[in-house]
Amino acid sequence: MTTRLHLTALAAVFALFTPATSVLHAEVRKATDRMDVPDGTRKCIFPQERAPRPTDLLLVPLACLEPVVNVSATTGNQAESFVNVNPTNPNNLVATSNTNSNSIFRAYSTDAGATWTRGTIATNVACCDGQAAWDSFGNLFLVYINASVNQINVILSTDGGATFGAPVTAGTGSVDQPSIAVGNGSVWVDWNSSGSMVARGAPVTGLGAWGPFNAQQTIPSASGSFGGIAVGPGPNGGKVIVTYQSPTGGQGPATIYANVDADGLGAGGFGSRITVSSTNVGGFDFIPAQNGRSIDAEAGLVWDATGGPFNNRIYLVYTDETVNENNDTDIEMRTSTDDGATWTAPVRVNDDATTNSQFLPYVALDPTTGTVAVGFHDCRNDNGVPGPGGTNTIPNDDAEYYGTFSTDGGATWAPNRRLSGGFSNAADAANGIDFGDYVGLSAFAGKLYAMWADNANCDGTNPNGTLHQFDLYANPLILTGGTPSPTPTASTTPTATATATATATATPTATVTATATATPTATPTPTATATATPTATPTATATPRPTPTPRPHTTPRPRPTPPPRP
Numbered sequence: 001m002t003t004r005l006h007l008t009a010l011a012a013v014f015a016l017f018t019p020a021t022s023v024l025h026a027e028v029r030k031a032t033d034r035m036d037v038p039d040g041t042r043k044c045i046f047p048q049e050r051a052p053r054p055t056d057l058l059l060v061p062l063a064c065l066e067p068v069v070n071v072s073a074t075t076g077n078q079a080e081s082f083v084n085v086n087p088t089n090p091n092n093l094v095a096t097s098n099t100n101s102n103s104i105f106r107a108y109s110t111d112a113g114a115t116w117t118r119g120t121i122a123t124n125v126a127c128c129d130g131q132a133a134w135d136s137f138g139n140l141f142l143v144y145i146n147a148s149v150n151q152i153n154v155i156l157s158t159d160g161g162a163t164f165g166a167p168v169t170a171g172t173g174s175v176d177q178p179s180i181a182v183g184n185g186s187v188w189v190d191w192n193s194s195g196s197m198v199a200r201g202a203p204v205t206g207l208g209a210w211g212p213f214n215a216q217q218t219i220p221s222a223s224g225s226f227g228g229i230a231v232g233p234g235p236n237g238g239k240v241i242v243t244y245q246s247p248t249g250g251q252g253p254a255t256i257y258a259n260v261d262a263d264g265l266g267a268g269g270f271g272s273r274i275t276v277s278s279t280n281v282g283g284f285d286f287i288p289a290q291n292g293r294s295i296d297a298e299a300g301l302v303w304d305a306t307g308g309p310f311n312n313r314i315y316l317v318y319t320d321e322t323v324n325e326n327n328d329t330d331i332e333m334r335t336s337t338d339d340g341a342t343w344t345a346p347v348r349v350n351d352d353a354t355t356n357s358q359f360l361p362y363v364a365l366d367p368t369t370g371t372v373a374v375g376f377h378d379c380r381n382d383n384g385v386p387g388p389g390g391t392n393t394i395p396n397d398d399a400e401y402y403g404t405f406s407t408d409g410g411a412t413w414a415p416n417r418r419l420s421g422g423f424s425n426a427a428d429a430a431n432g433i434d435f436g437d438y439v440g441l442s443a444f445a446g447k448l449y450a451m452w453a454d455n456a457n458c459d460g461t462n463p464n465g466t467l468h469q470f471d472l473y474a475n476p477l478i479l480t481g482g483t484p485s486p487t488p489t490a491s492t493t494p495t496a497t498a499t500a501t502a503t504a505t506a507t508p509t510a511t512v513t514a515t516a517t518a519t520p521t522a523t524p525t526p527t528a529t530a531t532a533t534p535t536a537t538p539t540a541t542a543t544p545r546p547t548p549t550p551r552p553h554t555t556p557r558p559r560p561t562p563p564p565r566p
Helices: 002-015
Strands: 079-085 093-098 104-109 117-121 126-134 140-146 151-157 168-172 175-183 186-193 196-206 217-223 225-231 240-246 254-261 274-279 285-287 290-295 300-303 314-321 329-336 358-365 372-378 400-406 442-444 447-449 451-454 471-474
Touching: 079 126, 079 442, 079 447, 079 451, 093 126, 093 471, 126 175, 140 175, 140 186, 151 175, 151 186, 168 175, 168 186, 168 196, 186 225, 186 240, 196 225, 196 240, 217 240, 217 254, 240 300, 240 314, 254 314, 274 314, 274 329, 290 358, 300 358, 314 358, 329 358, 329 372
Parallel strands: 175 225, 225 300, 358 442
Antiparallel strands: 079 093, 093 104, 104 117, 126 140, 140 151, 151 168, 175 186, 186 196, 196 217, 225 240, 240 254, 254 274, 285 290, 300 314, 314 329, 358 372, 372 400, 442 447, 451 471
8 A cells, every 4th residue: 555655656746747738629729818708609619728737735645535436537637527327227327528539438337336337428529518317217318519519419328328329419500518408208408509598309208219309499588608408397398497697708797597498398489588696707707726717607407396395496506706706606596486487585505604616516406305406616625725725825726526405495505515535626637628617416316426527636546646637536425304504585587488399310228237335424404494305315414513604705806907819
């Protein structure tokens, strides 16, 4: 063991002197170089990849602070990840992410994440932006942008992620950041097309039996991007909601909007635009932890179709900044119980008492219990003291990964739990997209399956060494019942309606089995009561946390005027 650590340390030191190289996806991306990016521009304009910088820590794996598993264990950067659990066999997990080549990284497990089979899919033909969803028939759908960055493609696996069929093209042209969601008998994708949001849905009738897509639907007044899609209860495969932010350029402020298709695959269409929330986080908002890539508000949503006490509730998560440009970004949640017509006041999900950044939130709903969970990157512990307080002397630029959950419909949240094993630093990854634009999660049978880009290398399994390229790490969060801490009430906004038609086709067939294991952890602490819809797994106990003290609002720091865009 000692020998291995010494060798790892040596390798890491030598790596400092070796310039890192990586291949850009598809078309040549221009450097944004911290400038305002105007509306309509694609998020696949990447900042230039950077040479790794020396770090203040000796690059030796430190003890893992949490019981993490390296899912990718592959050279190069893996980031913008998704992890999905098979509802027909919860031992079957599939992880996907961007790579530094024109392929999607894919790993699958049939033993609840204990071991993984790794490789790529859409090999040599995919640019990026893979997102996936697993339906109740066992269909795993994955949407991505092709290598030429001019097609939105959907591929299907019916054998637990081991193989995928031929792509079905959902859209063409100037495209960006697709999202995907499944309902009870439907699959939907949305994406940005030439600056505005569009969507298409297809019926699903069984394993491998789906399609064709309905006609591409223009969404009224949906100029914007960087959002998500969710399917709720109802006939015709379920009601559909799309969210996005506008403007898509600059550092903020911006507005988060939504449109609803009230009859799913029926003859209606998306209704008029609904204002959900303002935010101080723009489409390209630079914070210390994403100083090259920037962040957006990354609005995402789920729609409860469980039939439980919160049936038909929509949960929308996003990032806000307490004062524009002060880097004190928080994760906020709003909910709606009237098909998106009105929304509650925001509830703060992160429970730290610092002015550091939280970013890239993702929301997942456990369909077996109705518990809603959120994961996010979090810089709360980085105070610029190398070792216990970060990887270097710069505060607020090192991130850990945190998760939490609500059992009372999003009114209160369990104490936040750190899931990552140590600090990660995006600048040290020399990845053109830093941590990326999103981190996709799944929840099922009382467990949040969380996976994120990580270069802490606390377990010594990252082939790139410590604080170099990202691997994908996982650590599930047990979603116990409990009583978290209180908050909100409601505010109002407009309404919506719905549409569909047809074009496309489908692919393959098969199945998988195994037996599950779990990794228990944490449980909330009280100050309000919560209701849950039972069924699920372990229980554990968390130490009560002090109520965070009110946080000071910092004055925005001056920023140089950006250079004109080339």
